[in-house]
Amino acid sequence: xxxxxxxxxxxxxxxxxxxxxxxxxxxxxxxxxxxxxxxxxxxxxxxxxxxxxxxxxxxxxxxxxxxxxxxxxxxxxxxxxxxxxxxxxxxxxxxxxxxxxxxxxxxxxxxxxxxxxxxxxxxxxxxxxxxxxxxxxxxxxxxxxxxxxxxxxxxxxxxxxxxxxxxxxxxxxxxxxxxxxxxxxxxxxxxxxxxxxxxxxxxxxxxxxxxxxxxxxxxxxxxxxxxxxxxxxxxxxxxxxxxxxxxxxxxxxxxxxxxxxxxxxxxxxxxxxxxxxxxxxxxxxxxxxxxxxxxxxxxxxxxxxxxxx
Numbered sequence: 020x021x022x023x024x025x026x027x028x029x030x031x032x033x034x035x036x037x038x039x040x041x042x043x044x045x046x047x048x049x050x051x052x053x054x055x056x057x058x059x060x061x062x063x064x065x066x067x068x069x070x071x072x073x074x075x076x077x078x079x080x081x082x083x084x085x086x087x088x089x090x091x092x093x094x095x096x097x098x099x100x101x102x103x104x105x106x107x108x109x110x111x112x113x114x115x116x117x118x119x120x121x122x123x124x125x126x127x128x129x130x131x132x133x134x135x136x137x138x139x140x141x142x143x144x145x146x147x148x149x150x151x152x153x154x155x156x157x158x159x160x161x162x163x164x165x166x167x168x169x170x171x172x173x174x175x176x177x178x179x180x181x182x183x184x185x186x187x188x189x190x191x192x193x194x195x196x197x198x199x200x201x202x203x204x205x206x207x208x209x210x211x212x213x214x215x216x217x218x219x220x221x222x223x224x225x226x227x228x229x230x231x232x233x234x235x236x237x238x239x240x241x242x243x244x245x246x247x248x249x250x251x252x253x254x255x256x257x258x259x260x261x262x263x264x265x266x267x268x269x270x271x272x273x274x275x276x277x278x279x280x281x282x283x284x285x286x287x288x289x290x291x292x293x294x295x296x297x298x299x300x301x302x303x304x305x306x307x308x309x310x311x312x313x314x315x316x317x318x319x320x321x322x323x324x325x326x327x328x
Contacts, residue, residue, distance in 0.1 A: 038278020068127020098226020
């Protein structure tokens with residue numbers, strides 16, 4: 020059997036790359052969902068709760084049906100329901116979308132913990148992966164290059180969403196509503212409906228990200244499956260300047276930070292490597308500080324976001 024010595028130090032960047040792809044996938048889907056929501060002029064901090072509930076719903080339905088893909092669809096549906104509920108509440112005058120988002124985060128997490136207790140022990144089917152490491156006989160290389168299909172779908176969707184915002188009537192409608200409610204109404208648009216649908220679609224994407232967590236990596240359902248990834252994705256969107264393609268690269272960056280600890284462990288670094296598990300949280304804090312400048316923080320932000328008022 021191959022050992023960590025078989026791949027040498029060059030295995031560290033390889034392990035980080037493979038780990039970045041695995042870890043970044045939930046970040047990618049949640050950040051794309053938040054990007055879509057925020058481009059319509061609404062912030063949804065409740066995506067952390069949607070992510071956790073999507074993980075539970077996807078795992079439970081996959082276990083009951085024996086199909087991981089049915090579980091992904093169930094997670095997307097659950098995220099859509101959360102998004103619709105969040106969007107419906109936020110349309111009322113005087114309601115703060117940030118406060119409602121926090122409430123939805125607590126609601127989603129609480130419901131997931133309550134309904135998910137029977138599914139902590141049962142084993143659900145996993146999502147399939149593409150073995151891109153077939154060319155190597157080294158076990159670590161093969162494991163690092165197991166690429167899940169959802170990552171590829173997320174990469175394609177990030178480009179597709181960028182194109183929608185840039186070149187389609189739907190994207191123009193979302194951008195107009197996100198930049199100015201008055202201008203949208205003058206054009207005959209219904210801002211509440213557009214934001215409702217955008218929030219629902221964003222919730223569906225966050226639900227898919229949750230299904231990835233429970234059905235592939237780490238591949239189980241438990242109450243700590245998210246570790247705050249939904250909240251970090253909000254910072255990721257700000258860092259990516261509300262650009263879906265930049266969200267893809269930023270998600271890989273966050274994923275690489277999250278994979279640093281396991282990569283060092285794979286080559287025998289056993290002393291203090293636990294500190295590297297905090298890298299994503301340190302990176303989040305650093306990015307928030309770096310983007311807090313009055314000259315940069317709101318660059319590219321939709322005009323109707325709460326943070327711009």
